[in-house]
Amino acid sequence: MLILGLNTYHGDSSACIVADxxxxxxxxxxxxxRIKHWAGLPVESVRYCLxxxxxxxxxxxxxxxxxxxxxxxxxxxxxxx
Numbered sequence: 001m002l003i004l005g006l007n008t009y010h011g012d013s014s015a016c017i018v019a020d021x022x023x024x025x026x027x028x029x030x031x032x033x034r035i036k037h038w039a040g041l042p043v044e045s046v047r048y049c050l051x052x053x054x055x056x057x058x059x060x061x062x063x064x065x066x067x068x069x070x071x072x073x074x075x076x077x078x079x080x081x
Contacts, residue, residue: 011037015045025052
């Protein structure tokens with residue numbers, strides 16, 4: 001089983017590839033764009049991980065995306081009227 005893991009839209013965006021329960025590749029997006037604690041979709045990290053694993057995106061069986069509904073909750077409350 002091949003899983004692509006994504007940490008997106010929070011600081012330190014990153015990607016990883018796990019094959020049969022073993023970590024094959026992992027990298028933060030800031031290594032490519034040289035912006036510390038970058039937040040967004042880690043496109044270059046995904047490309048790197050797929051290349052390191054020697055696979056194509058079509059070979060990926062699952063994509064896991066982080067989710068933390070409580071992240072920045074205090075900051076978000078400041079925008080409510």
